[in-house]
Amino acid sequence: MEKKWDSLAVETIALTKTYKGKAAVNHLNLQVREGTIYGFIGRNGAGKSTTLKMLCGLAKPVSGEIRLFGKPVSDPLVARRIGCLIESAGLYPKMTARQNMLMKAKCMGLSDEKSVDRILDRTGLSNTGSKQTKLFSMGMKQRLGIALALLGNPDLLILDEPINGLDPEGVREIRQLIFSLNEEGKTFLISSHILGELSKISTHYGIIKDGNLVEQVSKQELERSCADYYQIEVDDVKRALPLIEEHIDNIRTEVQDNRTIRIYGLAEGAMLNQILVENRIQVYASGFHHMDLEEYFLARMDNSHSDDSQSVKKGNGKNV
Structure with missing residues (x-):
């Protein structure tokens, strides 16, 4: 069952930021509910970092409103x-890592x-000792950045590419840390271009393209x-579609173009191929597929789910 959250940790209303007359973020209406892990997805230059900078007070919007926990960001x-x-x-x-932490802690009062030592331990930096941060790897610097963000026990963590430069073990440790902190009630807004990893932790997603919120x-x-769906490419979609719907029950079909049909709810495809061949419909290709986050994201970026796409429904399923 999907978790329900009553209030918003982050809300932007028509948030806009321009550089040299061009909108980097365009009338963005973002909503991040408390207690969630919100994955913010977009290509390089889509407006992710600019949005996060405005939320953190590091950049000033030209128009629009930002509310964090129901209050203005300036509060x-x-x-x-x-x-x-x-x-x-x-x-x-x-x-050292500890000296950097103590310096920021002092600036925060x-x-x-x-508390500093506990955070260093949780982020895997308790054993760095007297090593200066100029000698840190990129992954170690990212860990320290997350550790610094945790000072003061914040309720909302805004992380821009937090696993950048981490090795697989480091990625796993940060993932477990995020889960642990989220279980304690902390909200996360995370941008990342590593979609496979983002899909392992996020409870919600926002997709941005050219400064506009797509979804x-x-x-x-x-x-x-x-x-999961079964995709088949044939020489005559208009003839194939009625045959499929006539012979196979409890499925949902989508016509992608003039030769491609997607079929949802199909257990196996051998009988379907046989029916089409027996009715002299050429089958060019067929097989089962599963659309992951990366494929879904690319489809949204490429506007493949346009209003002109045809979608035909059979049974009780809903059109995607």
Whole structure:
């Protein structure tokens, strides 16, 4: 059952940012509910980082509104509820991880060194000792950036490419950390170009293209849209479609173009191919497919789900 959340951690209303007259973010209406892990997806230059910078107060919008936990982003009480890692962590290169943490904690008015040590331990940096951060790998710097974002025990973590540069073990550890913190009630807004990893942690997604929000979708809705299907390419869709619907029950069909049909709810395809061949319909290709997040994302980016696409329904299924 899908979790229900009563209030929004992040809400933008017609949020707009322009550079040299061009809209980097265009009338964006983003909604991130409390307690969720929101994956923010878009190609390079789509407006992800610009959006996150505005949410963190690092960039000023030209118009629109930002509300965090129901309050304006300018509210000083709201700022203490947010932890951010945008693009890369601002580190003092000649300081150790712990010294960087203590410096930021002091700037935030925090004095609990035990809390700093706990965060370093949770992010896998407790054993870096006297090593200066200028000698850190990119992955270690990313971990430290997340550790810095966790100072002050924020309710909302805004992370821009948090697993950039991490090895597989590091990615797994950060994933487990995000899960653990989310279980404690923290909300995450995460941008990443590594869609396979994002799909393992996100409960909700937002897709942005050219500064415009294409779609917001929950994990459950995405899984329904990415159901397994049988795709068949034939020489005559107009003849093939009635035959398929006549001979096979409890399926849903979609015509993709003048030679391609997708069939949902089909258990096996041998009988279907035989029916078409016996009726002198040439079958060029056929097989089962599963649309993952990357394929779904690319389809949305390429506008393949346009209003002109034909969709035919049989049974009780709903058109995607």
